[in-house]
Amino acid sequence: MSTALVWFRRDLRIADNPALCAAVAAGHTPIPVYIHAPHEEQPWEPGAATRWWLHHSLLALAADLKALGSGLVLCRGDTALELDRLIEQTGACAVYWNRMYDPALVRRDASIKEGLRGRGIEAHSHAAHLIAEPWEIKNGSGEPYRVFTPFWRKLKTCLPLPEPLPAPTSLTPHEVSGVELDSLELLPRIDWDQGFYGAWSPGSEAAREQLDEFAIGALENYAQGRDRPDRPGTSRLSPALHFGEISPRQVADRLLRKASLAQRELAEPYLRELGWRDFGHHLLYHFPHTTEQPLQSSFADFPWAEVDPAQLSAWQRGRTGIPIVDAGMRQLWATGWMHNRVRMIVASFLTKNLRYHWLHGARWFWDTLVDADLAANTQGWQWTAGSGADAAPYFRIFNPITQGERFDPLGSYVRKYVPELAHLPAEHIHQPWSVGGVRGYPKPILDLKHSREAALAAYSELRKGI
Numbered sequence: 001m002s003t004a005l006v007w008f009r010r011d012l013r014i015a016d017n018p019a020l021c022a023a024v025a026a027g028h029t030p031i032p033v034y035i036h037a038p039h040e041e042q043p044w045e046p047g048a049a050t051r052w053w054l055h056h057s058l059l060a061l062a063a064d065l066k067a068l069g070s071g072l073v074l075c076r077g078d079t080a081l082e083l084d085r086l087i088e089q090t091g092a093c094a095v096y097w098n099r100m101y102d103p104a105l106v107r108r109d110a111s112i113k114e115g116l117r118g119r120g121i122e123a124h125s126h127a128a129h130l131i132a133e134p135w136e137i138k139n140g141s142g143e144p145y146r147v148f149t150p151f152w153r154k155l156k157t158c159l160p161l162p163e164p165l166p167a168p169t170s171l172t173p174h175e176v177s178g179v180e181l182d183s184l185e186l187l188p189r190i191d192w193d194q195g196f197y198g199a200w201s202p203g204s205e206a207a208r209e210q211l212d213e214f215a216i217g218a219l220e221n222y223a224q225g226r227d228r229p230d231r232p233g234t235s236r237l238s239p240a241l242h243f244g245e246i247s248p249r250q251v252a253d254r255l256l257r258k259a260s261l262a263q264r265e266l267a268e269p270y271l272r273e274l275g276w277r278d279f280g281h282h283l284l285y286h287f288p289h290t291t292e293q294p295l296q297s298s299f300a301d302f303p304w305a306e307v308d309p310a311q312l313s314a315w316q317r318g319r320t321g322i323p324i325v326d327a328g329m330r331q332l333w334a335t336g337w338m339h340n341r342v343r344m345i346v347a348s349f350l351t352k353n354l355r356y357h358w359l360h361g362a363r364w365f366w367d368t369l370v371d372a373d374l375a376a377n378t379q380g381w382q383w384t385a386g387s388g389a390d391a392a393p394y395f396r397i398f399n400p401i402t403q404g405e406r407f408d409p410l411g412s413y414v415r416k417y418v419p420e421l422a423h424l425p426a427e428h429i430h431q432p433w434s435v436g437g438v439r440g441y442p443k444p445i446l447d448l449k450h451s452r453e454a455a456l457a458a459y460s461e462l463r464k465g466i
């Protein structure tokens with residue numbers, strides 16, 4: 001029987017894994033491999049929180065493969081060299097993988113594919129991470145989209161997606177061994193990750209259970225509930241989707257198969273968010289410079305403020321004196337995740353009230369989010385800063401007080417993450433200065449009204465230059 005390497009990357013699942021299924025269907029003995037090569041992702045090497053997730057996700061994948069009779073071979077080093085070494089060791093005649101779209105990885109994978117084929121080794125890459133490949137969706141002029149609504153209209157025509165592929169029922173055993181998981185040194189050296197263990201269960205099985213729970217629970221009220229950080233109104237599947245523990249096809253299938261018309265309508269707002277996920281990848285693929293540069297070139301000369309390290313640190317650690325901002329940043333630090341509405345509020349505070357370059361926020365999120373994803377993070381920050389596709393106009397500056405009062409009306413989200421304010425009644429919790437301040441909780445690090453006016457003045461200078 002011939003042997004093939006199945007190179008796992010951000011597709012850490014066995015069901016609906018086109019690369020694994022194709023290797024099995026071709027009659028090969030598949031050797032599942034994961035190669036740890038963070039240096040190849042520079043300058044966006046995986047941050048600390050995603051490394052934590054990856055550690056546990058690899059453990060779960062190895063257990064799933066073991067249950068089918070196979071084993072996950074872990075390697076570290078340069079990917080091309082490690083693949084060559086494994087091909088020589090196993091006599092593999094083919095390598096199968098599922099595609100990724102980060103600019104550095106697109107370049108690396110293209111070079112690996114060319115190298116393998118040049119040496120007579122079959123190289124097969126598959127679509128597994130998105131609703132549609134970034135190059136499949138084009139506007140009427142054959143160009144990539146820069147605005148979400150028409151993109152979504154086009155993407156929606158791909159739904160319903162084909163049925164997910166079933167997991168193989170068994171895999172042929174192999175004798176190849178790799179390095180120990182601990183030698184990848186993915187877990188943080190300090191105990192900042194303690195809260196992650198209670199908040200998350202990485203792995204495909206947990207992701208499927210979470211999807212089920214969401215489908216029979218919060219989905220019904222998702223259109224309204226998704227904006228409320230004080231309630232469990234969203235799926236929290238972002239890290240599982242990032243690492244491919246679950247595929248968009250599995251998600252869409254769970255929500256749409258055998259669904260009544262009414263159930264389909266309920267699922268639409270959720271599928272639209274998966275559309276945003278695809279849109280982020282579409283933008284990243286077609287405009288790879290946007291990980292550092294504004295999509296809208298008019299923002300290249302925007303007068304960002306000079307960073308005051310004390311203020312930046314107050315934002316990072318939830319000590320700005322603005323309750324909803326601090327609650328969000330502390331949720332992030334404690335659990336590796338933050339609610340989408342609050343991500344927008346804290347990002348607006350950083351890029352507009354503090355007027356710091358969005359990259360300062362993007363880099364902090366990169367290190368602290370368990371779902372840190374180059375496509376979604378770049379898109380989220382550029383959108384909030386006003387320099388991205390479909391961006392909220394720069395002059396639309398979130399007021400964190402009214403946002404807090406509207407989306408956390410009883411103050412329970414703030415109470416949970418900012419215990420110093422827990423005793424305040426709802427009418428004061430988003431403005432503790434209205435009761436003369438609270439001992440142990442900082443005064444606001446800036447004046448919201450003045451900083452808003454300064455941001456608008458900077459923006460109007462930019463407009464004059466356009």
Ligand SMILES: Cc1cc2nc3c(=O)[nH]c(=O)nc-3n(C[C@H](O)[C@H](O)[C@H](O)COP(=O)(O)OP(=O)(O)OC[C@H]3O[C@@H](n4cnc5c(N)ncnc54)[C@H](O)[C@@H]3O)c2cc1C
Pocket residue numbers: 226234235236237238239241242270273274276277278280338339340341343344347365369371372373374376377378379380381384
């Ligand atoms: C400044 C900023 C930074 C962000 N950084 C990231 C990031 O690094 N990784 C990340 O996955 N998301 C990011 N987002 C998008 C969004 O906040 C998260 O995807 C969402 O909060 C995840 O929670 P959920 O799984 O419960 O979402 P749900 O509401 O249940 O949505 C379902 C899925 O759709 C996708 N999705 C939802 N909203 C968006 C969105 N606005 N853009 C792209 N995809 C979306 C996610 O994969 C999510 O899991 C960012 C948003 C902002 C404003």
